[in-house]
Amino acid sequence: QVQLVQSGAEVRKPGASVKVSCKASGYRFTTYAIHWVRQAPGQSLEWMGWMNPANGNTKYSQKFSDRVTITRDTSASTAYMELSSLTSEDTAVYYCARDRYTLPPNGFDYWGQGTLVTVSS
Amino acid sequence: EIVMTQSPVTLSVSPGERATLSCRASQSVSSNLAWYQQKPGQAPRLLIYGASTRATGIPDRFSGSGSGTEFTLTISSLQSEDFAIYYCQHYNNWPPWTFGQGTKVEIK
Secondary structure, X not given: OOEEEEOOOEEEOOOOOEEEEEEEEOOOHHHOOEEEEEEOOOOOOEEEEEEOOOOOOEEEOOOOOOOEXXXXXXXXXXXXXXXXXXXXXXXXXXXXXXXXOOOOOOOEEEEOOOEEEEEOO | OOOEEEEOOEEEEOOOOOEEEEEEXXXXXXXXXXXXXXXXXXXXXXXXXXXXXXXXXXXXXXXXXXXXXXXXXXXXOOOHHHOOEXXXXXXXXXXXXXXXXXXXXXXX
């Protein structure tokens, strides 16, 4: 069965970076796009970026484009999201999600369990 | 950036009743719209894509309609497990592929 398993909770100080992993199983990793979405406490969902695992192409929300990097290791079927220059406003649960297609997107049909990133001095 | 606006913010419904949730896009997104359900402490779950196609395993009491800028999610007869927050999301053309602010469906 399709699964996306994310790395564990992280605590960082302001100004630091965090890298969250998302290991895919149960399907061919390079066939479907991966998105990253975050959710601050009590807030809605916020789309951050997209990656085609087949070639590493990425698209980012302009809000994060200077701070976020999405990469992958195809041999490990794992996607990564790194966010730099953290502030308290980056405290949120970060999700990876698989798209039904590669491009154009067509709905996110499988989600990781979420990774809580807490930014605090 | 396309802004997605959901209404109402909270919907109080009795079990067995129908629930109608609305989502409006600030510009046309054609039929490139999805609906998700999220329960506390869980990741979202895809319900509807293409504005009206149910995702795999989704009960037929969930239905989606609309195109362009106006969309509706209908739950025909609410079950206890349906009380949750529902989000719409567009995935038209270029990113960001934004979500609405959510509608909480609560027990009346």
